[in-house]
Amino acid sequence: MDIQKTIQDLRDELNQHNHNYYVLDTPTISDFEFDQKLKQLQELENQHPEFYDDNSPTQRVGGTITKNFNTVVHDYRMYSLDNSYSKEDLIDWETRIQKVLGNVPLQYTCELKYDGASISITYENGKLKRAVTRGDGFQGDDVTNNIKTIKSIPLKLKGEYPARFDIRGEIILPFEGFEKMNQELIEIGETPYSNPRNTASGSLKLQDSTEVAKRPLECLLYFIVGNNLNFDSQFDGLETARKWGFKVPKEAKLANTIEEVFEYINYWDTHRHHLPYETDGVVIKVNNLHQQDELGYTAKSPRWAMAYKFKAEQVSTTLNSISYQVGRTGSITPVANLQPVQLAGTIVKRASLHNADQIEKLDIRIGDTVFVEKGGEIIPKIIGVDLAKRNPESERTQYISHCPECNSELIRTEGEANHYCPNFYGCPPQIIGRIQHFISRKAMDIEGLGGETVALLFNNNLVKDYADLYELTVEQILPLERMAQKSAENLVNGVQKSKEIPFERVLYAIGIRYVGETVAKKLAKHYKNIDALQNASLMDLILVDEIGEKIAQSVIEFFENQENVKIIERLKEFGVQLELVEKFNPNATDKLAGKTFVVSGVFEKFSRDDLKKAIEDNGGKVGSSISAKTDYVVAGENMGPAKLEKANQLKIAIISENDFLTMITD
CATH class of the missing domain: 1.10.287.610 (Helix hairpin bin)
Incomplete structure (x- = not known):
């Protein structure tokens, strides 16, 4: 045998x-x-x-215990989708696509938008290698052991498949399974779960995979990324994934016109209530993968896809009070405290009121019956008042004039909607908020230090700015509430390890207003170090690619403040990375220095990403669209006709990939 x-x-x-x-x-x-x-x-x-x-x-x-989920960088970034809320939005989107591609025939793949937890699963030689949560899109948590317990995810594939690829999907909890789980909790006197989506998401981070295996989770797959894929459209990709053994929803449909897209939306806006799991909209994707490549991405989203969100659920409840929150930049946000009410699967107690203008526009008053909805935003919002139920003796809401935390008089910058507390260095929520931003995952990512601990450190006078973190000792931390020897050591070690974080993330972490992740990367790449950035003039900054006057002025104001300069100097002394460390590339040259290239079409010797990298490795710059500043268009097969027309209009040189190879090898 x-x-x-x-x-x-x-x-x-x-x-x-x-x-x-x-x-x-x-x-x-x-x-x-x-x-x-x-x-x-x-x-x-x-x-x-x-x-x-x-x-x-x-x-x-199951049976594997995972105490710490390792952070893994995605092979291919997981982008978020732009949202639309009307058919006019979709028509505008199609118009933008046609401007890039030209008036070429378009097909769309329409898929339901599942309300679950995003996952990226890597397969190598037909076997499940790893599974990673979405995280921030660039990196996520390795939850492979938990994912393997989900029986609709194949551990081994059928048929012929690429040597390695990633497949994306949503981990969902069907209504039937969710209700059964809740019934079991109710029977033993425990609190039931609030909604299927959060329960599915929380399941991925359970430490004991045996517990995950007990939950009736499913995985619905919808997108494949990788090299040498044996299909050339999104719809064919779905069919191929089914043949490999994946659970791909059969509700997906091919649409030949935007009108057919609308028909699909209209149908599912009604019939979605008969599905066995939650869905909150439709995702529309340009079907042709070559056209997807041509359209590319913005900083956050693919240009070739759009999410249409179904009309939000709406409920009415009573406004009990209004409180005011102070953000890390001093911005004041009014928050409505509501009589708790069920909305879209969750209990809602609070809703955003945005700013003073919104309160005045809706004439919202304490005691009003208000209409609340949860649309594309995570935080519910008040959209109106039931005037028929208003108490005739109610009084108009007077927006606060002083900071609720430090009592400083609020200011309102001309042309902006929000009020601000100007006490930048003395207002506790601003100080705590800046430090919390500094330690956050996309910034310094300090292990062992969370938002609550930051507040604890501040309230015990151990930190007053983020530079103070680098002077913390285990002995100082140990007396604090909920702090044991190991957790104190982890915190101090996490702070010290953050000195390895690269300059572009440090630049994002220090909290210059309007300088997000993308802007921080551009500024770091241009100026190379903090001193050059600090000494830049307003005009120098404005001339940096994609840096406008608003951002430039904010950078100038940050470095004009001597408190900020002192903090930066202390960070230097502690060894924080405040200059760009260029990775050594033995193939790098400056042959293309000063030249801007736009890449269009499909290539034989390069993938589009490899071609762009080759341009940058040789000192050139990659542009996203053709303009008068473009020097060359590297054209492959199926080059977009709109780009071809624009290049010819502007008399820009169009070269092949062989021409490009000659440029960098001669």
Whole structure:
């Protein structure tokens, strides 16, 4: 008897049964028979550990404990989608697409937008290698052990597939399973979960994968990224994924016109309530992958995709009071405190009121019955008042004139909607907020230090700015509430390790107003170090690519403040990275210095990303669109006709990839 073959045959058979049951919804054996075969496989694997395979069906039952989820950089960035709320938005989107592509025939893939937790799963040689949460889009948490317990996710693929690729999807919790979980909690006197989406998301970060295996999670897949994919459209990609064994929703449909897209939206706006899981809209994607490449991305989103959000649910409740929050920049945000009410699967107690203008526009008063909705925003908002139910003796809301935290008189900058507290260095929420921003994941990512701990450190006079973090000692931290030896050591070590964070993230972390992640990268790349940035004039800054007067003025004002300069000097002394460390590239040259290239079409010798990297490695700059500043267009097969027309109008040189290779090799 060939034990290895017996084990492998059992694995293959059980994988097929899992696929039949959880993906195709057509089981061919009873649960009892399946369990008996699984038990037989488990016993054989225990007797012959030399044939262990971490992708065996027996590994789906969990058992792995993960105390710390490792951070993993995505091979391909996970972008977010732009949202639209009307059909006019979609028509405008199509118009923008046609301007880039020219008036070429377009097809769209329409898919339902599932309300779950985003996941990226990597397959290598047909086997599940790792699964990573979305995180900030650039990196996420490795939750592979938990993902393997979800039976609709194949551990091994069928048919022919690329050597390595990522597939994206949503981890969801169907209504039936969610209700069953809640009923079990109610029966033992525990508090039920609030909604399926949050429960699914929380399940991914459970430390014990055995507990994850008990939850009826599913994974709906919808997008493949990688090299050498054997399909050339989004819709074909979905079909291919099904053949490989993935659970791809059958509701996806191909639309040949924007009118057919509207028909799809209209249908599902009504019929979505019959689905077994939550969905809050439709995702429309340009179907042709070459056209997707041509359209490219903005800083946050693909230009070739748009999410249409179904009309938000709306409820009415009572406005009990208005409180005012102070942000890290001093901006005041009024918050409505509501009589708790159920809305879109969650209990809502608070809603944003945005600013004084919004309160005045809606004439919102304490005691009013207000209409609340939860649309594309995470935080619910008040959209109106039921005037028929208003108390005739109610009084108009008077917006506060002084900071609720430090009592400084508020100011309102001309042309802006918000009020601000000017006490930048004396207002506690501003100080705490700046430090919390400094330590956040996208900034310094200091392990062992969270928002609550920052407040604790400030309230105990251990820090008054983010530079103070680098002087903290274990002895200072130990007496604080909830601080043990190990957690204090982790905090101090995490602060010291943050000295390795690269300059562009430090620049984002120090909190210059209007300088987000993308702007910080551009400024870091241009100026190379903090001293050059500090000494830049307003005009110098404005001339930097994509830096406008508003951002430039904010940078100038930041460095004009001597308190900020002192803090930066202290960060230098502590060894924080305040200059760009250029990675050594033995192939780098300056042959293309001063030249701007736009890449268009499909290439034989390069992927588009590799071509762009080659331009930058040789000192050139990659432009996203053709303008008078463009020196060359590198054109491949299926170059966009609109780009071709514009290049010819502006008399810009159009070169092939072979011409480009000659430029960098001669």
